[in-house]
Each structure stands twice: as C-alpha cells, then as structure tokens.
Amino acid sequence: MQLKLSDICRRVALAYDDGLDLTIHGVNALDAAGPSELAFAEAQTPAAEVAASRAGAIVVAHGFDGMPGRRLLSSPNPRLTFVKISELFLVPEPFTGVDPRAAIDPSALLGEGVGIGPCAVVGASASIGARTRIGPGAVIGPGVCIGADCLIGPNVSVLAQARVGDRCTLHAGTTVGGDGFGFIWAGDHHHKVPQLGTVSIEDDVEIGCNSCVDRATFGTTRIGCGTKIDNLVQVAHNVDVGEHVILVSQAGLAGSVTLGRGAMLSGQVAVTDHVRVGAGARIGGQSGVTADVDAGAVLFGTPARPLKQAFREQAALARLPELLKTVRRQEAAIASLERRLRALEGHSGPAPAAIESAD
Amino acid sequence: MQLKLSDICRRVALAYDDGLDLTIHGVNALDAAGPSELAFAEAQTPAAEVAASRAGAIVVAHGFDGMPGRRLLSSPNPRLTFVKISELFLVPEPFTGVDPRAAIDPSALLGEGVGIGPCAVVGASASIGARTRIGPGAVIGPGVCIGADCLIGPNVSVLAQARVGDRCTLHAGTTVGGDGFGFIWAGDHHHKVPQLGTVSIEDDVEIGCNSCVDRATFGTTRIGCGTKIDNLVQVAHNVDVGEHVILVSQAGLAGSVTLGRGAMLSGQVAVTDHVRVGAGARIGGQSGVTADVDAGAVLFGTPARPLKQAFREQAALARLPELLKTVRRQEAAIASLERRLRALEGHSGPAPAAIESAD
C-alpha cells in the first residue's frame, strides 16, 4: 500500500506546502521509520531524536522549530494526527460474505453486508447488524443481538441473549454471557444460583482476547458506551461498567461492582464485590480495591489507598529494618539513662513525688 | 414464562394461604422486582427495604413480621427457597440432537439423548454420557470420557483422555488437559518434560469461562466432587483439588498443589507449587500462599499470613511514616538527656562504674 504525502495531508487536514511529493508506504516509530515511512514526535520529544530519525516525513507539534533536510508536518496534536494517518494504512479484510460452511440458524436475522467466517455458528433468533463481521469459529448464541459495524473475532462466544451495540469489537477467544459465579451452601454441597440475567454491551466498546463478561444473576451486566477492555479481563455478574472506562489486562471485577465513567484500572487490579469506584478514579497496577473509591481518586496497593500514602508507606517500609535497630539501641540508651539518673537521684535525694507519679 | 404463585409455593413446599392467586413472570432483586416478579429478603434485611419493594411476592425469614399490603412467603432459608424458585424460571435450551455439521468420529460412543452443536468435534473412542450437551465449536479429544447430564460450553477443549463426571458444567472457552508446564534446563535450552498424565474431574463440578486445568506429568490432576471454579483460573499439572472447593476468578494453583475439602480461594490468589492447603481454609483475594496452610485457617497477604495479623500489620504500616518521625525526635531527646545528665554527673561525680558498664 502506498499514498502520496499530499493526499495524506489533505485527508487529515494538515497544511502541506512541499513541492516534492513523497510516496509513503506506511507509518512507524520515530526511531524505526525509514525514508518512505511517516512518523511523529510529541511536543516534548528531544529535537535530537527528530534530527536523528530517517523517517520520510514527521508530524510535529505546532511551534516545533524547522529543521533543515527534515520534512516536518505541523499539527496541534501530533499523536492524534498520526493515529488518523495510520488509519489510512489499515487494509480492510476483503469482504467474503457469508461462508457456506458457517452454521446459521434459519431464524437468525442478518443485516445488509454481514460477513460470517467458516465454522462460525449463529443460533436461533439471533440478529446481526449491517456490515458486522463474525470471525471463523465464533459462536453467537440463540437470541443474541449484535449491532452494526461490529467485529467479532475468531472463536469468540456470545451467549445468554446478550445485546452488543454498534461499532463494537470482541477479540479472539473472548466470552460474553457465561454464567455468573453464584452458589449458596446447602449444608453438604454448593447449590448453584440460577443465572437468569443477560449482558448489555453498549456502542463503541472494545474487548480484548480471552476476556470474560458474565451474565447477571438477574437483570443485566452492563459495559458502558466507549469502554475499552484489554485481554484476559474478568467482569463478573451484575457488574456495571460506566462509559469510557479503561480496564487493562488481567484486571478482575467481582460481582455487582460499579465503575464510574472514565475510571481507569491498570493491569491485574482486583475489585471486591459490590464496591463502587467513582468517575475518573485511577487504580494502579495489581491494586486490590476493597472499599468504595471517590470520584477522581488515585489509588495504589492492596488494600488500595491514596497513591501518595502508598508510596510514603513503601518508602518507610524500606527504612523499617534500620528503624528496628535504632529502637533497640534507644532501649539500651534509655535504660542506661535511667540507671545513671537513679544513681544521681541517690546522691541528690528523690525527685518530687508529684511529678514522678505522672508516669 | 409465567407461573401461578400457588403453583410456585407448592413446588418448593412453602405455605400459601392467600386467596388471590398472583401470576408471576420471573424473579428479581428486592429493589428491582416489579409487581409480577418475586423477590426475597434475608433475615437481616431492614424492614424498610421490604416495605419499599414493588415485588409481587417476597420470600422472607420465619418470624419476619407481617406487613400490610405486602405478600410475604415465610421460609426457614429465604435465599435457598428463592434459588429453588429461580430454577423454575430457567428455560431449558431446546433439544436439537446431534447437529449434522458436528464432526463425530465413528468410534465415539454417544449416550441416549446427547445433544451436540454445529462445528463441535468429538474424537476417536471418546464417550459422551446420556443427556450431555456439547456446545458449538467444542472439541472433545480422542479417548476423553464425559459423564451424563453435563453441559460443555461453546469452544471448550477437553483433551488428554480426561475423565469428566456426571452433572458437570464446563463454560465457554475453558481448556481441560493441556500439557503441564514442565521443562528442565539441558545446558543450552529448556528441555520439555513429556506430559503423559491425565485429568479427572469428578461429579457436580462447575468450571467457568476461559479457565485451564492441565494434565498431570504422570498420574492425574484431580478436581474433587462438587468443586466450583470461576473464570480464568489456572490449575497446573498434578494439582489435587478436594471436594466442594471454591476457586474464584483468576486464582492460580502451581504444580502439585493440594487443596483440602471445602477450601475457598478468593480472586487472584496464587499458591506456590507443592503447597498443601488444609480443609476449609479460606484465603483472601490476591494472597500469595507460599507455605502449607492449616485446616480452617484464614489467611491474607503475600506471603499469606493469618488475616488478623495481616490487618494488624497493615494498620501499623499506615502509622510507620509518623513513627519514623517520632523515633527521630526521640533520638534528639535522648541525646539531649545524655548531655544534660553528663553535665549533672560532672557536678555530682561519676555514676558507679559497675552500672555504667552494662550499656
């Protein structure tokens, strides 16, 4: 694939006044891009790194000084501009329609332009929106409703009459609508709590590979509009994930957790059941959130506490072995002072009783 | 689906003496149930929440006071009664028999009433017990033996001639019988230790989505009767999980771990290889169990230690930054006392040498 630099600039609304119209074959990182590739630099990228790049063209921040021999394209947001240029180089998979080796129930409804790969399975009364692609081996259960312009990866399973909005992506191996994990002890065995609810995945959600979103016990497990979920993430039954939330790989949400709009959970974070995390809260990697979190809070550690407090405690902990020695030394010093003081008191007579009794 | 309230009560052995026979369309949480839904309240649920519920009928504990205008059904165990009522509303998937698009080896044995979805694969000499359902895309390897009344979800893989008991559920994407992770360093590379063993999953086991149970190196990885495993859980080779164990999401058991009957491991717990966890032990979320655990112990933290100790240490840690300051202040105070005492000793003559030398 190749594009003229002038075309690229026109399509992302960048000024372009260079007479020589380079042919660009792709995008790459600043330090890896070659003469026919386009790269970008952040406002804070050192000028030396820009100068050292072999990239054919570089998107830079407004105000970045000109640099002889470098073809610089000025943008108010170089990273976003670069992302939009990258999109021009995405090669869409060829449309192959509905593969005859897919198993599609006759009662399923398929929108216009739907693509379904070989060995995919679409159950009774399921509906697939226009232009949605279902990967090979994916299983869309009975009654599931998937919106338009979605990508459902290979070997994905969507069950429990889940609803998936428009423009969603579910990557390979992910499961939506598995049973919630609910049992009650019945004297001699764990008795299963029937899982009767469903899952609602709103518009513009992306879920990575091999993640799990369980159906609700009753009601709905919800993934809010615009939320992005990484690989191997666990979302338990009756969780309510707000809009534009970020869940990084291997994070886990226990039952009935609520995450406010724009919350960000780093990798391997765990949230205890029924906990409410406020809008915009940010939780550091591997933290264990065991109590409600205020909107905008920044937490770290297990149990999760304010990041600054956690760092202060961590720094203090590193000094603890030394502190133990210091205190032991002080014990001896105090004992010595006590003895010497008593000796002096013997010379001088006892200290006044009124003060001594305050011990 | 709808049921008469009188029918519901009869089927779960609840007294019912209300003349007006309500039609119930489903079950729901106390605060979400509508007038045609049934809910329940725990013994400790505040009466005000019961009063505020719009539920058409509410299962309550014996002794719960009558409430005008509320239709209350009295039970010795409201939650269990409610679960049994919920089961009445489970809609069984229609039986569709063996799909012609499934790939079933001619040597496989299928019990009476077996259901197999499209694109499922059953290998040579595998056997599937009566009424067991195999989901679309599931792979049952050669020689695998699955009992009666099981549910095997979509895209599950069962390998290594594993045996699965009766009434087991394996949810979507789970793998049973993958190779154990065993290598020995052979001077210039990791040499694979052949994994020759198998897996035995006993009766009434449930395993969530995208979990992994590895085959033994030799012998058997065992999941005991009645054990319940959540999503994304790792069970390594040669692990022995006892009966009625609970493994919450993203927990991981290293090779040759033993879990006693009724042990409960919360989310993201890790257990080091060869560790033995006693019957009924409970391990808090994200803990790392690095040594054997007594039966009935309640542990938390990494490394896991008694819960009370872990909490006490955590509380103490929060006070550590302040403690560091206190001790620094004491250092100064002791030095000052020392100087002043020495000054006094100069006035009064030295303290007795015999005492002083004890420092």
Add this chain to the structure above:
Amino acid sequence: MQLKLSDICRRVALAYDDGLDLTIHGVNALDAAGPSELAFAEAQTPAAEVAASRAGAIVVAHGFDGMPGRRLLSSPNPRLTFVKISELFLVPEPFTGVDPRAAIDPSALLGEGVGIGPCAVVGASASIGARTRIGPGAVIGPGVCIGADCLIGPNVSVLAQARVGDRCTLHAGTTVGGDGFGFIWAGDHHHKVPQLGTVSIEDDVEIGCNSCVDRATFGTTRIGCGTKIDNLVQVAHNVDVGEHVILVSQAGLAGSVTLGRGAMLSGQVAVTDHVRVGAGARIGGQSGVTADVDAGAVLFGTPARPLKQAFREQAALARLPELLKTVRRQEAAIASLERRLRALEGHSGPAPAAIESAD
C-alpha cells in the same frame, strides 16, 4: 505400550548389565511407580525413599550406593535421563491428514505431511510447514506463516500475518496476533490507535492454553527462540521476549516490555510498560516490576526489589505492631526521664546553655 528395559537403556545410552530383562509399561513418580514402571531419584533423594519405592527400575545418580533387590540404573543426570525415557512412552497421535471438514482457503500453502483437524480454518495465503498439525477448531488467519513440526492446539487463533517458527507448540485456546491495547483520549472518547504490526514467534517456542500475544502497533511483537510460556499469560503489543525465557502462568507483560535472554518470571508477575528486564533475571511470584531490572537480579514484591531486601522488610513488618508499642513506651520513659532530670537540675542548677541549645 511396553518396552524391554534393555531396549530403553540402549536408546538413552545407559549401561545395563542385568541379566533379567524386565518389561516396562510406563514411567511414574518414585512413590507411585509399580513393579512394571520406571522411576528416578535425584542425587539428594533420601536412600530410604529409593528403598521404599515399588518401581521396577530406578534411574539414580552416579555414586548412589547399590541397594539389594532394587534395579538401579546409574546416570550423570537422572532427571534428564528419565525425561528422555518418558519420551519413549509418548504415543504420537495417529496421522489423519487434512480433514475434509476443515475450511482451507485454496491459496493456502500446506507442506508435506500436514495434519489439519475438522472445523479448523486456514485463511488466504497462509502457509503451514511440513508435518505441522493444526487442531480442530483452530483458526489460522490470512497470510499467517507457520513453520515445520509445530503443534497448534484446538480453538487456537493465529492472526495479523504472524510468523511462527519451527517446532513450536501453541496450546488450546491461545490467541496470537490480537490487536494491541492502544487508545488516545480525543476529548470525549478513547480513539483507537490502529494496530498495524505483527507477531514473530521464533523456533522451539511453547505457549500454554488461553494465553495472548498481541500484535505490535507497528513493527513486531517478538517471542525469542526456545522461550516457554505457560497458561493465561498476557504479552502486550511491541513486547520483545528474549531467548529461553520462562513466563509462568498468569504473568502479564505490558506494552514494549523487553525481557533479556533466560529471564524467568513466576506466576502472576506483572511488568510495567517499557520496562527492560535484564538477561537471567528472576522475578518472584506476584511481583510487580515497575523499573528496569539488572541482568541476573533476583527480585520480589510490588514494587519489585531485591529478594533479600523484600524478605527483610517482610520480617520487619511482622515486628512493626510490637515496635509501635515499644516506641510509645519509650515516649513515656523519655518524658519521665526529662521530668526527673529537670527536677535534679533544679537541685543542682541548670545545665550549661551551650549544650542545651543543641536540642
């Protein structure tokens, strides 16, 4: 399966001078092996355990003393010898060729002796090397290139034109080539960063069940030659894993992490994005690596620090609640000393001002 002991010894180059030629049916652990099975003992295995074993033959270290009635086979490396004997008992799956129910694009290239299971899917222009086996339900995407003598498990997905070397094993449910998790905030939503790169898995790599290796944003996510990865492991976009690395179950590497040759990460370890871990470094279970790690370092904890330091801190933490009491007691003792000293100073006159002001 059964082998003559003399044959076994000949094939692994062990001396064998026993007249009686036992028939061996398999291998097993020392304490579980029966009279027709072969076991091994480490150099440090207590002689009593060897004596108590019922094994028909036991591989022991050179120098292990003879033991009446035990058939001992002497080896410089008993474990490696045992592993090689185990390999003799591996039953190769029967070769079944390309199943007619697999969906193979006509443009795909299949090497000699390739085996492909039912309901597997091989995309356009994909190539599969000689003797490689593709399990049932596996999906090999368009343009993917897999080497010779590989095993691709059931329901595996390989995408993004990934390259897989020779003699690699990808176990059931694993995904290779899912999109990296990259988004930038565009004022009112997370804007997806196009993921244009690929994955390169070099020779002799093994990846467990339900793990994920994401494609690079641009460029390549690399898994070095001889590296072994366990189940449920996350490898994010642009990660560079060196040769002969070990990643134990549920470990997670964030974007652009670099792992040096021979590094070993235990279970549930997390590594922050862009961190470089040196060759041969070893990271203890559940650790969180937040900064670059020197070659050969041994770290533990979150944040990861030298193992000895982490243990020292842990031991000190256990003494912290007591320390708090000690320091509180010291506060009182110092206050008492202060009062008594002041009383004495009243008797003897003030201490010299020059010293006192140093407080």
